[in-house]
Amino acid sequence: MFFKKLFSKDYRSCLEKGEKYFSEERYAEARHEFLEALQKLSDTPAEDEGAEAKIRSLLAETGNRLALMNLSEAEHAMNRGDFPKAEEHLELIAELAVDETIKGKAERLKGRLNPDTFSVAAQEAPHGCSGCTTGDADASGNDYIPDYLSAQERFELLMQTIPADLRERYAGLGEKFAAGYLMVHGGEEEAGARILQDLLKEGENDILLYECALTYFKAGNLAECERLLRRAFDFNNENALSCLGLVQLLTDTGRLEESLPILGHMIDKHLLLEQSLLFLGDVHQGLGNDDAAMESYSKALTYPHASRAAAERLIPLFERHGRGEDAAHLAKRFLKGCH
Numbered sequence: 001m002f003f004k005k006l007f008s009k010d011y012r013s014c015l016e017k018g019e020k021y022f023s024e025e026r027y028a029e030a031r032h033e034f035l036e037a038l039q040k041l042s043d044t045p046a047e048d049e050g051a052e053a054k055i056r057s058l059l060a061e062t063g064n065r066l067a068l069m070n071l072s073e074a075e076h077a078m079n080r081g082d083f084p085k086a087e088e089h090l091e092l093i094a095e096l097a098v099d100e101t102i103k104g105k106a107e108r109l110k111g112r113l114n115p116d117t118f119s120v121a122a123q124e125a126p127h128g129c130s131g132c133t134t135g136d137a138d139a140s141g142n143d144y145i146p147d148y149l150s151a152q153e154r155f156e157l158l159m160q161t162i163p164a165d166l167r168e169r170y171a172g173l174g175e176k177f178a179a180g181y182l183m184v185h186g187g188e189e190e191a192g193a194r195i196l197q198d199l200l201k202e203g204e205n206d207i208l209l210y211e212c213a214l215t216y217f218k219a220g221n222l223a224e225c226e227r228l229l230r231r232a233f234d235f236n237n238e239n240a241l242s243c244l245g246l247v248q249l250l251t252d253t254g255r256l257e258e259s260l261p262i263l264g265h266m267i268d269k270h271l272l273l274e275q276s277l278l279f280l281g282d283v284h285q286g287l288g289n290d291d292a293a294m295e296s297y298s299k300a301l302t303y304p305h306a307s308r309a310a311a312e313r314l315i316p317l318f319e320r321h322g323r324g325e326d327a328a329h330l331a332k333r334f335l336k337g338c339h
Contacts, residue, residue, distance in 0.1 A: 011040040015055060022062060025153070027069075031062045060098040065153075067097035067106070072160045074109055154182055163240050163272070169207060173199075181211065189218055206236035210245060217249070225249060233262070240271040247279065256283050274306035281313060290317055301334070308334050 018033030038055050074089035086109075093106040155178045159167045170181075177199055183192025193215035200208045209232035216225040226249055232242035243266050250259040260283060266276040281296035294317050300310035311334035318327035 011037040011051065011055075014040060015051075015058075018058065018062075022058065027062050027066045031059065031066065034059045034062060063096040064099045064102060067093045067099070067102050068157065070096065071102065071106060071109070072157045074106070076160050151178065151182060154186075158182070158185060166207070166239070166241065173205075173207065177208075184211065184215060189215060193219075204231070204235065206232045206239045206242055209235060210239065210242040213242075213245065222249070222253065237265065238269055238271065240266070243271055244275070251283060251286075256286050259283055274300060274303045277303070278306055278309055278313070281310070285313070285317070290321065293317065294321075301330075311335055 014033045014037035018030045018037060021027070021030035021033060034055055038052070038059070041051055041055065070089040070092045074086045074093070090106050090110050093102065097103050097106065155171075158181070159170060162170065170177075176195060180192045180195030180199070183189070184196065185192075193212070196208060196212050196215065200212050209228045213225045213228035213232065216222075216228065226246075229242055229246040229249060232239065233246055237243065243262055247259045247262050247266075250256070250262075260280070263276055263280045263283065265271075267273060267280065277296050277300040281293045281300065284290075284293035284296060294314060297310040297314045297317070300306040301314070311330045315327045315330050315335075318324070318330070
């Protein structure tokens with residue numbers, strides 16, 4: 001028994017290790033150490049009275065930070081239509097979060113956890129060009145990122161809302177860009193825009209052009225927004241965000257025909273393919289090209305994250321064109337449980 005006690009970790013070593021992990025932002029490992037420290041403390045008689053309070057405080061803080069990360073992942077999963085994955089992250093938040101604000105955000109997000117709410121940019125984003133954003137505070141949940149997180153932590157959370165292939169490039173643009181980005185997407189649009197525009201003068205790239213275009217959209221300067229989006233597209237036509245942003249701006253300003261070649265390009269290059277197929281169907285439907293719309297929606301049916309939204313669009317089209325049996329088949333296959 002003596003040797004077992006001698007070589008086993010006491011609560012202090014677990015606490016010290018947990019604090020080290022916490023400082024390194026390795027929150028899951030830190031939480032494990034804090035839980036173990038709490039357990040060992042309960043087995044240790046007559047210890048420091050403040051130790052338990054300290055450990056519980058660190059556990060709460062670690063849980064909140066893990067919950068915030070899961071909240072961001074849940075939002076990202078919902079944006080791409082992966083509702084089961086979003087639900088997994090939201091269930092973890094219920095276990096982790098102590099902060100009532102975070103819990104409230106998770107509950108509100110859970111209330112939207114219904115495939116019926118899935119909407120690609122073609123339905124909602126054109127009305128505010130929110131799809132042009134990568135982490136807009138109003139559209140992407142930035143309001144649940146609290147001030148006590150460091151700038152780097154806030155930036156990393158916002159990066160979860162953009163396509164994975166762009167995250168490394170965004171992170172590689174440096175501290176000045178990150179500062180401007182956080183301002184633009186955190187309620188300080190004018191100050192952030194000045195930083196991004198200064199960087200753009202130093203050297204162009206598609207990300208800076210896109211982000212600056214967004215600031216002009218918010219300021220109501222659609223002409224300059226379009227100029228920069230087109231420049232971003234010319235600079236790198238495989239940046240999915242700038243492609244989608246340009247499509248949205250064109251459709252929002254009533255130029256549906258002009259968006260068709262860009263959507264065709266996105267589909268050919270597999271850029272946000274599921275959203276692009278649905279968006280293309282919406283554009284064709286807006287132009288009165290029902291056959292082309294049905295063709296695009298039918299292709300989207302083959303992709304799990306887009307299939308329900310595609311079926312919801314196809315059913316009324318099929319019914320309108322006398323294809324009641326096909327509409328019934330889609331409803332039975334893709335809209336089970338729909339009321």
